[in-house]
Amino acid sequence: MKVLLTGAAGSIGQVVTLGLIDRGHEIVGLDRLPAPDGFEGAWHTADCADPDAVLDAFAAQPLDAVVHLAGHPDEAGLTDSLTSHVVTTAALLDAMLAHQVDRIVYASSNHAVGRTPRRDLVSDDALPRPDTFYGVGKVAAEALLHLYADRYGIDAVACRIGSFLPEPTTVRNLSTWLSHDDGVRMVEAALTATAPGFAVLYGISANTRAWWDLAPGRALGYEPQDDAEHWADRIAGRPEDDAEAAHVGGPFALEQFYRPALDRR
Ligand SMILES: NC(=O)c1ccc[n+]([C@@H]2O[C@H](COP(=O)([O-])OP(=O)(O)OC[C@H]3O[C@@H](n4cnc5c(N)ncnc54)[C@H](O)[C@@H]3O)[C@@H](O)[C@H]2O)c1
Numbered sequence: 001m002k003v004l005l006t007g008a009a010g011s012i013g014q015v016v017t018l019g020l021i022d023r024g025h026e027i028v029g030l031d032r033l034p035a036p037d038g039f040e041g042a043w044h045t046a047d048c049a050d051p052d053a054v055l056d057a058f059a060a061q062p063l064d065a066v067v068h069l070a071g072h073p074d075e076a077g078l079t080d081s082l083t084s085h086v087v088t089t090a091a092l093l094d095a096m097l098a099h100q101v102d103r104i105v106y107a108s109s110n111h112a113v114g115r116t117p118r119r120d121l122v123s124d125d126a127l128p129r130p131d132t133f134y135g136v137g138k139v140a141a142e143a144l145l146h147l148y149a150d151r152y153g154i155d156a157v158a159c160r161i162g163s164f165l166p167e168p169t170t171v172r173n174l175s176t177w178l179s180h181d182d183g184v185r186m187v188e189a190a191l192t193a194t195a196p197g198f199a200v201l202y203g204i205s206a207n208t209r210a211w212w213d214l215a216p217g218r219a220l221g222y223e224p225q226d227d228a229e230h231w232a233d234r235i236a237g238r239p240e241d242d243a244e245a246a247h248v249g250g251p252f253a254l255e256q257f258y259r260p261a262l263d264r265r
Contacts, residue, residue, distance in 0.1 A: 005066075027041050028043070065104065070088055075257055080263075082140065084137060104154065106159065111132055114132070118245055158199070172245065175228070190220060201216045212248070
């Protein structure tokens with residue numbers, strides 16, 4: 001497939017770009033940053049929140065699908081969060097309609113349900129329960145994807161990613177880890193699943209201590225191969241581990257992240 005991959009200069013973007021190219025896909029990169037050294041395909045240096053710049057990128061070549069990873073991967077004020085996650089997604093969806101591209105894979109986050117108390121496995125039918133304005137942005141971006149799927153028949157898979165890391169480094173990561181290889185498997189499954197409509201999957205590896213249900217991902221063909229448990233003996237406990245295990249969003253659900261919604265002068 002020929003895929004427009006936004007956020008291609010970022011930490012997930014660089015890994016997924018290489019992984020999808022290895023699997024025979026063609027990547028057109030888009031980021032506010034220039035292409036990383038060694039990237040050889042087409043590249044658009046553009047702000048995904050600018051609908052004209054996004055349309056220009058679509059007009060430059062035909063595309064089969066979009067993988068939307070561009071976004072600020074952390075907590076911010078509400079306005080910045082909505083721009084980073086919702087406005088960028090809107091610009092892409094409108095450009096997809098204009099250019100008859102009907103598949104988008106979105107980097108949502110576990111923080112869309114992060115305030116859910118940690119008890120039972122959380123599945124794709126959990127109510128939105130964000131833990132931060134970042135999480136609110138992800139919930140709203142998912143809502144927009146759902147609207148375009150219902151209105152226009154776009155296939156949109158929201159991947160609620162846990163912790164994308166080379167290896168787990170904290171006790172929480174033993175539940176939330178997404179390995180690099182599984183991240184590529186996840187995106188490829190979401191790109192190629194037959195007629196998913198709007199769907200949510202949890203982007204974690206096959207962790208023995210998983211907090212989220214892998215069944216929705218498996219139904220779309222995502223078969224994770226790695227398990228954070230392999231590192232369990234090497235991970236030292238920390239005083240904050242219990243607090244981080246109270247809600248599935250971990251530290252983002254803690255009081256240290258409370259802040260006003262809007263930045264003031
Ligand atoms: N890393 C994780 O564990 C994790 C977990 C859950 C969700 N996510 C989501 O995955 C996505 C990628 O995360 P990451 O860890 O690779 O972050 P990152 O900061 O390493 O990469 C993001 C990239 O997007 C680009 N970008 C940001 N806003 C942009 C815009 N408006 N227009 C164009 N480019 C823009 C940045 O320049 C950067 O290269 C984010 O949406 C993040 O919220 C990440």
